[in-house]
Amino acid sequence: MLRIILIFSLLILSLNAKVTVNQLKSEPRFALAIVNTHYNSKPLTNNANSGLAFKKFLLQHRFKTTYIQDATRSELVKKIRDFTNSIKKNSVVLIYYNGLAYQFRDKNYLVFSDTVIKSEYELPNKGLELSKIITKINQKNARISLLVLDNQKGTRYNSFKPSKSGLSKLKVPQKWALYLNARPNHINTKNDLSRDFITSYSKENISLQHGKNKLPYVLLPKSEPFYFIPPLSLSNLDEKAYQNALKTGSVVALQNFINTYPKSLYQARAKQKLQKLYQQQERLKQQALAKKKADALQEKKRRDQERVAALEQKRLDALSALKKKGIRVYEPEMVTIPSGSYLMGGDTADNRPIHKVTISKLKVGKYEVTNKEYNQYLKSINKVITPPQHFTDKDQPAINISWYAARNYAKWLRKYTGKHYRLPTEAEWEYFARAGEKGAYIWGDEVVEAVKYAWMKRSSGGFTHEFGLRRSNNWGLFDIFGNVSEWCEDSYKSGYFHVKSDGTAFSDDAVDEKVFRGGNWKSDVSQLTSAYRFHNVPDYYDTTTGFRLVLQE
Template sequence: MKYVLFLFLLCFSSLQAQRAFKPIGTNNQPQKGRLALVIGNSAYPGQALPNAANDAQDMAATLRQLGFEVILKLNLNQTELEDVVSAFTQRLKNYEVGLFYFAGHGFEAGDNLNYLMSVEVRSDLNETLAKRKSLCLNDVMSSMKEANSHTNILLVDACRNNPFRGWDRNTASGLGAVNAPSGTIAFFAASPGQTASENAGQRNGLFTQELLKQLRQPNVELISIFKNTARAVKGKNARQTPYQAGFITDDFYFKRTDTPTQISRQEEPAKPVVDLEPIAMISIPGGSFMMGSNNEWEKPIHRVTLSRFMMAKYETTVAEFERFVEATGYQTEAEKGNGSKVYSNGKWETKADAYWRCDTEGKVRPRSEYNHPVIHVSWKDAVAYCEWLSQRTGQQYRLPTEAEWEYAARGGQQSRKTIYAGSNNLNEVGWHTQRRGTYAVGQKRANELGLYDLSGNVWEWCSDWSSEDFYTYSPERDPTGPSRGAYRTVRGGSWFHDAEDNRVSARMGIEPVTSISWLGFRVVLPEKNR
């Protein structure tokens, strides 16, 4: 029997159909697979939700283990929300199971529709403006229905508080009642009139924390997952009772290990699968700028004109690099016996067992730090990641050229001509001169283009060979660096280095086989390839 499954982990009221996203058209037969879109919005101005990104990352990791192919996105604006949902639902028609997960702020508007807020929504906006910068949940529902996948699941952990105190709200805070359509199960973080706990001081919101535990249990049918989750949540917060509406007639399992000969392919446990693209890409219009400075190694200042391209919003994280390694079995230069350089006892030394899963001291990171930029990777390792990502997506991902990197760091055509990427105050935009090591990506302020950590956190590999005098003869149009050399260029400064090294024009050359605890990378994509 065909059925649709919705798990709502939020504080919303009744769901009504509205418009759908761009219609889907394909004649391909459905694949025997599971596809999930997982979104976590934490970086709300003045109303940040630290746990939301953690919720999304942990849900993505769990879903991969349960056989889902996962697209993970963090801190999206309204346009990015709509674009990624449209792309997700277009692909969904080729899968038997679709899952949508959102963690962040949400609200029910006066039109009785429910909205998932982009990170552009501020608490001083009125309802009309907030709706324009949010994603209507009903659009997501309608689009997933149109995809005609066998089973659709929505998990939304939102509305943990109401940041819009200036709005006139005549109803009690929290969930309202839901009339789930036939063949639909809705599961909420709290009952009508209640709010869901943010679970302050913990990594996850209370509902997501308990739901994740249940999803990982083998051979537990969906209704039992609901009951067990509700029991655990209420046991820890008497004011919060998870709420279920609707019914289905078929059993559904997230994970099965018993009687394998009787399990359909959609229910088989599968090897973890990988995201098909980085967390988020920013479109950067082409244009001209003055590259370099009068400092040594950065002169002469010269005009450069670049074509349009896209750049990753964040530095490549440990979690992203892990998916590459799991998919390919790739061994980094450090793992092949070279080790990686770490700062210990006031000096730099090569640590034989330091590799990409390790922190700046060469100790294996806890999974809670997999949202930090990956380090202990060489230029060759970064290129291998780009090649794999290109093969998986059919796009041509690569490392940025030095010119692309500096243009983006300066803010492109929106540049305010700041010393660092987005500010003249390095503390606002970058982690620097620290001895504590790396930090989770995206925690400081973005630059003019919405790019994070271009100053500080980690230096970033560029595609160019490094040359002290290249600026004297560099071509003006789309330069790609010298044709040969002994070193590759790195840009951006790091957690270890001082303010001088974190300037947008600062540059350095490193041997391409080098791995070190302050060096990572991010990817770019020529716009014409999309």
């Protein structure tokens, strides 16, 4: 029972202790304003104006103000004692200081006009320790105390230079509000605390919490409300503040409301709205990032298009220059080969093991590159090569082609057509040569059938022949076997233990030879199997070597 009575009594006391509007309007207010201007080292001419403006502000807001300007240390000690004795219990107290102040060994000291200090070690004896003033005034049990220190931005005094900047961290009692023109251990050369303080608190319904936003450094008590101009009512003040925060619509305004009115009925709504604002900000951030990314992609696309257009124009100009010289660029007729997998290899040591290879869709020259096509390339590089007799017809395959020459022709064709012509890989060649046939020969096991498909030793008469006179394979490619052997991109290495299954070319700088396939007009039937491999150094050529191109898209 006693416990219940005690709790009830405490509750009544707490209710009685709650600040009312009438109390805010009638409670006594006391202010001590200390302004120092006439320093020997550097007179602070603006201090007087700032001090007088602050005095006017205090008087306008019902503060009984003790104003002291350029007092000596002894005069000031007496004034502070008299001011402290005049303070009434549960009143509001404001201490304002505008002048020089320094820290030494984590304590802060006010410096006065009559004082000459040549070293920071003299501060304890010649300065006035700020914490002692705070302690004396705090003994008067004011409802709330405000300390405004507009110390002059670290100004040097005579030859004395402090070892630490600004003021040290102040430990003020629980019901004190602290205002500094810079955070501890720093100086502020931009803000005018006196002016900004007056501007922040000269409006109606502005609590200490509301007015602090534009001030450089503020510490406020958690539970003591104070208004320089009291509101008409405290009961709906939080509602007005909430509506103002909503009207402002910013994260800062809502967060300020939440911090200022922790027990308001609008707390949940404010937090919910704040969460939505955070989510909206995140969405806007993501949208901005997405737009930035899209813009970057668009810009890259534009630059790529410009680059492609420039390259295309360069190609057309080069092609036009060729035409003026009477040079034509002939593109080979192409056959589209479907993608698929097959078993590559044969029954000899050179083409074992038989292994599965997968080839992507590609386009292959229907015929081997002809004299007509190749001679235009030779003309463009100012080179004249006269083939032997019986090899000069424009529709015969080009001969005496080395691996280097075949690749250079493909490069030349790429330059003037803008298309990616190249030599086939060895795996690609066997794939489109077989054209789906799994046996050793594409014409079956009957050797006599070979002459229907290939110009070879027994049928050629000792030279190559015009394209397309023999049967094609199943995919419409002519002279795959016989006529001329066809260079492939790959380096040569006996066996297939080194190859990949995706049909890409095998390349090894340590290998001296390249692969060519398909046999030629000198070949026996045994050399016309789909798996048979020829090889030689890349600069080798004779009347049996030629090539066929593929087009990579």
